[in-house]
Amino acid sequence: MENKDAIKKQLIKIFGVDFVSDKQHDLYMYSYDATECKAFLPDFICLVENTDQVVKVIELANNEKISLVPYITGNNIGGLTIPVKGGIILDFGKKMNKIIHVDETQMYAILEPGVTFGQLDVYLRKYHPNLRYCYPFAPPFSGVVGNAILSGMNNLSTAHGSMGDWINGLEVVLHDGSVVKIGSCFTKDFRKDNWYSRYPMPDLMGLFVNWQGMTGIVTKCAVQLWLRKKINTFIIAMTYGINATVEIIREFGRTELIDDLSAVSVEVAKMSLDFPMPRKWDFEPDYAILIPISAHSQKHLQVKLELLQDVVKLINKRVERNVILTDFNYLSAILGEGVRCFADLPNVVIPLVEYSGLTWVGCYAPITNLEKLMEGGKKIFEKYEVPAFIYMKSMKGSHYAIWRPIIRYKKHEEEAKTHDMCKELLEMGLKHGIVPYKTPIWMAEYMKEYIIDPNWVRFLGDVKSFMDPNNIFNPGRWGL
């Protein structure tokens, strides 16, 4: 970069001398993440505090043709904040992390980008105990807004779908520095009480959701909250074989009786019990399916459980070995508290933090093809001699599913092997209709070459060019 000193001076003017760094070790922090995605160094790190600073830095970036990469906590598992073209990391996680407003009646919260799940959970429990948000299968210090605008899944997904579906409004700074409010909050003045809906106006939200920061910088986000019911408990289904597992995922999802449903291969359950490289024994069930259920009363809960038992009875008539449905609280008391990390979200899911590397082929998937995906995925895990870590979920009443093979690895030693494994999983999955979410660049490029209609690719590029003529917003993503 030719005029780095001059740019640094301008950044210091915008953010303050204590909140801009170009020191090698500070840059290094943001050059890679847990995934096997290639590392790139940024040129500057800036700690953002307010929207005004974002407006000014966008003006600077346009003038200097330097890229801007928004960053919250870097836990996306997609390499999404690795600055592939260098430039400025805008770190929102440290100072721009206020919960601006919670509307108790209309059940939404307006958040700054840096708010984390742990922070929101504590805040709601303290000040709005009747409300809850949702929590992903991720550390408590993952960003809410980042997850929402990347359509992350969560522990209410079987009932309500992805977090992207629950965004009521956004405040975004566009390429020309204008600040635009999207959703029912689109009035001239800022009001806390009108962030209640995304519709019915033309849905401009789609210009930002799932775009990985390529079209503008989000500075506020309103997310829907949900009633925290009186009873929140868990049951667990243990299944033998692929058919029984998929039957439970599909049929339970359709009942509208449960909050969520997460199926993990039995090896994963063992990982949380301190088995370092667990294997499944023949006599053991293949999958453990954790099912959070909420209810207004014991009677309500009882009815739900009876109806679910009826579903199991029907399934058991169709499968080779019976599905075991039991109380998770009882099971966890026997197995040990370690397994509760999957249930008591937000929480650190222990198996995910045991190595220095973590990656996945995280996908939305047609629920009709789960059997093929499970079978294909298992073979690839076996080929690479890695314990199967497969995570699946019924989404939004079983309209679709999540299929997510997860790979924990030693980053220093096993990146190349891990990438090969991911590529095989991707290729196999694409044959069965998956669409990777929080899509890493290499996956997007693979899909553009082999799968996606060129007209879609061209249209994507056209929209990007319109939204970001100088290509300053997180360039390189989706190969743009």
Next chain:
Amino acid sequence: MGIIKKELIKNLSNASKIALPSSIDRCIRCNTCKYAKDQYYKSCPSGEKFLFESFWASGRIKIARGILNGDIPITEELYDAVFACPTCGACEISCQAPHNDTIVTIIESLRELIVDSIRAPERQSKMFERIESHHNPYNEPHFDVDEIKKKYVLPDKAEIVYFIGCTSNYRQQTIRDATLSVLKKLEVDYTVINEHCCGSPLIRTGQVKNVFNLMQHNMDEIRRSGAKLILTSCAGCYRTLSKDFPKFGYEFSSEIKILHISQYLNEYFEKNPFPLRQKDTNLLITYHDPCHLGRHMGVYEAPRQLITKIPHLSLIEMERNRDLAWCCGSGGGVKIGYPEWALEVATSRLEEAENTGTEIVVSTCPFCKTNLKDAAIAQKSTMEVMDLVEILDKYLP
């Protein structure tokens, strides 16, 4: 990723030769180390102050990795990110990864690597020079052990050695005197030795070249005393004698036990009734957990139990207590390296103590007392800062 540059670590202590390469494949930066687990409130003084990723535990592990990979050059530019940390260990409590109990060791090893490769930051290096010349980090003339022995009529050999520690011996002498007095009042068979610095300030700041001599000297002195029990009134000395001596190859024989004075006195008053003095007034106190006693050594309850055994004392806890306690800000070389920031951290703790509605904040570490007291003076606070043994001495007839 590249190959570990082994030549960088060839001169380091054995502990660091193990700890540093282990950092290369640790930590996915899940950020859990940044805040108190489950409660989600602030727990890392360094990260909260400086904010950049490099100033949190996960960042320091990454720095170690980057240096060993050859991605980060060792220059003075690294000083703040590596040395501006009180190594309080709050990150170790929050982190849920398998390496959680090695984070402080990795940070200390990283400091050792930097000191070995370039030199220690100027302020911290003064401690090294002072300990070399006077056996204490305060540049005070070496204390006269015979004078203390004479004053308290202490024998040359005894069952117990009271290892005074430099901060009590040269700065917070009221803690030393109170400890000597309490042990005397309880008719304990103890003595003191011609001790040198335990080595803690050097280990915490990566200046380990001289610690072997210090440890050898202190071990020889303790052996000569014939003691089977070493008592410390300093949380830092307690940690160093218990954990760091073995780490550097100086392990006491299994016959020799090491206890912090709060543990010893708590056990003592389990067996012996507390002698009552009638005229004492009731006192409301709050207790500050020293990092070196609490998180580093797991001693949380003994001081509290001792407090409850003292008539007329009532303990009111601060919001952040035990393993979630906010650090006083003085450890890890921060008090000498970053005095103003150390005071800020202590001020925050003092405010938390004031919020309990008590009048006295009690600790069990002379270094915590120093920094909290400095904060109280700077803030013109009416909160009194005392060591538990000082209170005990007042209450014992």
